Amino acid sequence: MSTAVPFVAETLADIKQRKKNVVVDRACIESFSDQAAQFTGLLQTSLDLTAVLNIFAEQTAKVLSFSAITYLNDQHNEDILIGERGRHSCCYRLTLEAESFGEICISHRQRFTENDLELFEKLIALLLYPLRNCLQFQKAIQAASKDPMTGLDNRRSMDEHITHESKMAMRYGNSLAMLVLDIDHFKRVNDRYGHKAGDCLIKAMAEIMKSTARTTDYTFRYGGEEFVMLLPNTTPSGAMLVAERIRESVEQTECICHGQALSMTISIGVSSLASQDKDDSLFLRADDALYKAKRSGRNQVCSG
16 A cells, blocks of 8 residues: 655645645546556656656656655755755655655745645556665665675775776876775684674774765775775875875774674785776776785785
């Protein structure tokens, strides 16, 4: 069972005034009902959330006057505005089979009539299943790009982002840097304390990376105890500062893993995008710098 529960974002005076002027145009609603199958078919032509909401707004505009439609979903971090918000608005919490799918709001410069809202509720009912499909697809795509243990992006995602960010940096003449990080003597931890302790250190490492990264940075688990950070708009000297900050933070962190206090250090290789870079050369230089740091005694940062 699907529901769209309204909560009206208007003053009490607005609501009372609106109810005084209710004119129900049944012909309009019945006319639109005849087009419901076509409307639903259009909504099912894409699994991209923004595209579907734009289709919804375009089709809604054919039968209902409004200035903006807004979709909000905190769980999926979505805040999509189509049009310009008006003075008067009405919002609906969206649920389908007891599952929440956020809320949708319609606004206009003038007050909505009961007929307007009744029609909009019928339109929302047609949107719910396509909306759920979009969110499920979005969730599946995100899951495919995540490392399940740490929540960091995985190697597949890393390859895509490196290609994209490298092209953008070259096109606009921006700087781009990369860090490749590896936990020192990780095998010794597994051999001495067991793989659960090793997993604990990997998770702790991921949390340090997340807390250090800017909103524009990308963090990845490359595999095993090796991690990668991609730093857009970061100079070589800036990348070295970030790497040193992470190295110090890791060195100073004590992890309690199943009652056992453990510490760790990391080695980091740093590289910066050069005009001649192609494919994976940015990564390869950072990886070479990582092994240079390890050969030089570990727990240090080297550039390549």
